[in-house]
Amino acid sequence: MWESCRELIPAGSVFAFLAEHRPVLFPAEMFADMYPSANGRPSMPPQILAAAVVLQALHGLSDFETVQELRCDLRWKAACGLGLHDTAFDPSLLSYFRRRLARSARPHRIFDVVREVVRATGVLRGRHRRALDSTVLDDAVATQDTVTQLVSAIRVVIREVPGAARVAAEQCTAHDYSSPGKPRIAWNDEEARAVLVDALVGDALRLLGRLPEQNLGEKAANAVGLLALVSGQDVEPADGSDGRDGRWRIRRGTASERVVSTVDPDSRHVHKTRSHYQDGFKAHLAMEPETGLITAVE
Template sequence: MCGVDAAAAARGCAGVDGEDGPGGVPEGALAIRIRDELGELFADERFAAAFGVRGKPGISPAQLAMVTVLQFAENLTDRQAAEAVRARIDWKYCLALELDDPGFDFTVLSQFRTRLLDHGLEELALDLLLATLQDKGLVAAGGKQRTDSTHVISAVRDLNRTELAGETVRAALEALAVAAPGWLATAIDVSDWNTRYGRRVDSWRMPSSKTKREELAGAYGTDGYALLRAVYASDAPGWLAELPAVEVLRVVLLQNYTRTLTSNGREVITRREAEQDGLPPGRLRVASPYDLDARWAVKGEDLFWCGYKVHYSETCGTPPERCAPGGEDGEVPNIITNVAVTHAAVPDVAMTAPIHQALEARDLLPGEHYVDSGYPSVPLVAASRRDYGVTLISPLLADVSAQARAGTGFDRAAFCIDFDTRTARCPQGHTSSSWSPCRQRGTEAIVIKFDTTTCAPCPVRAQCTTARRGGRQLTVLPRELHAAQQSARAEQNTADWQAKYAIRAGAESTMHQAVTACGARRARYRGLAKTQLQQAFSAVALNMIRLDAHWAGHPLDRTRTSHLTRLHLALAA
């Protein structure tokens, strides 16, 4: 039976009013509507770079891309997705398969993802969907967009520093046992080392005594360096040092241990302590030997995670010229236009410019970009308007000086800055004595100082500075940026600005939908590139879910309605 007959069969098995039909296919199933509205969304030619042109024809990469989208839309495993291709009529219709098509083995999906990653095509599905929606007038440049981020927990077990050292030694031993078993048998006492590293570190309980835990950590360091000495010995094969697991072991030992020589030439290996020896910054510190991209991060007082951070950008506040028939009030749904994944330690402000670059490449730059206070800085606000024509709508971080936090002292706003005369005047009428342009953390700034003889006898010194010696010191931005900063801070306190900025709160519902529908807060795969692929396909799936609701005339709920409110509305009706 051909694909057309599969459509009739799919519709015949669909139920009524959202109920499941005899074939288990819901009325107006997502897969059926995707095919009806978008046709053949993906074409094999667009994936040609990742697939050979010689040999026996394989499974259509376009079909595998659509299977992956449907898989993420329903949050299925590879096995479940392969079974759905074999057994579900709505999926067969969407993929234009015959009803008796046997499908494929689930491992094909993993191989497909690997090919996409090897050829840099992890975002191709999202690009193709957005291009199609642009042609249909459902998304366009200009208008309003909003961006927010959330944490993504890595697909590896969380390890403390002791466990990390032990598991890294074990991972190196496993790699050497596969690559050079004969050499390893002569380099170490296999029976003795197997006692310590034969099982994963998380399969047994760590000692409860602090002393024994420190001894265990020291033993891991000693064994690790002993293994590295054997690998780097002159009589060892040179290629052993090039094994990835061995390099990871070298880095982990360097980051977590110190080696010193005593006066009699004895080597002492001790674990690094942050206060005495120092530790690498979190953005550089390896967290797991099995996922080298994952990093530890903290947000607030109660959120600690090891993994990544994902940034979703979507359209919002559809302008009248982009309204389309269908859906609620003829509005088009909010469309996710970009997804960016970083390791967890990258701050949001570092992603503002890359997000704009990605949107520019897709010809989807917004006119107004709504973000929270973690994304902008005063130079970024100016650069976004100058380089991309984008107005960043976001509250700038407030003055965090001691005087501003106290609320009773003289903060920077209390001083009159004169850029023409390169001076500042304090609330008591005194003039600054020093004006020094500089660069702080890569940003142009100006340091203004008041003379000690001026500030020392001042009757309000306690409200102005906490310095025991010297006078008050101010750090301000250059003229244009300082004016923009003062204007923005004044404007964001107005009721009109706050009412306008309220549209950004809708990004939280997008995060909720991504988490509940696609499991976006847990990485399915290991590594930054694979997590980027996961989130890109999740974005395509979320867009499909929203478009399906739009085409069906049943937009997703904008807000939650309590049961009491529903009862009230029912009685009123």
């Protein structure tokens, strides 16, 4: 594609640069760890997806809009290595690619490549100003209340930690943790809710305190750490208790940096304005104002 339409694509553009240098910037082996399956290569080469997400970020497009450009725009086809009659792919593939990238050992590898190109070309040489900005990224996971989090976290420890099921059978009595639902109580009864929370926290602490001494794998260690976090973030000693007699109640107010879901422990209550918050993540960016190049993200 690039060879047949080279004269139609402006020299010096990002499209021409990617068309010329894409195999060097994004070689196939760069993404080998993201696709460890022995069942063959992915249907869409990841180096094509890498070039596509670079252009997507540059132009601020949605996944659907990105695929439309790949289907209809010669510049995008040449930059990403597609043929004239290629119809690209389903937009969801970009989401799957980003998810694999985020969960990999090197989630910033594409950003690192772009940063190396910026350094090698000297495009930011002498430009020392940076514009700082932040934005809220919505999270689709549902916020969980204290009871749901405690039950969920205990269930994960029982499932992931060797020996935890035996400990739970002996020590955990507040709920049948083989059942994924909430405990059956009169939810409009404040005293019944308080008794349940107290019992669930007691279960969590006894389970944590009696787990066998052992070296834990990553999933098991994360499960134990999450249970320890959620069993303490929403509760405080009950009235007249110093915390040593095992009596607990729901905390008054919201804990700082509260985990809002055991499904996605990194999600938080994010303030969009002083009076409005939503669940998700806050992204921070630094960019060079004249070129618009992003130089750092968190």
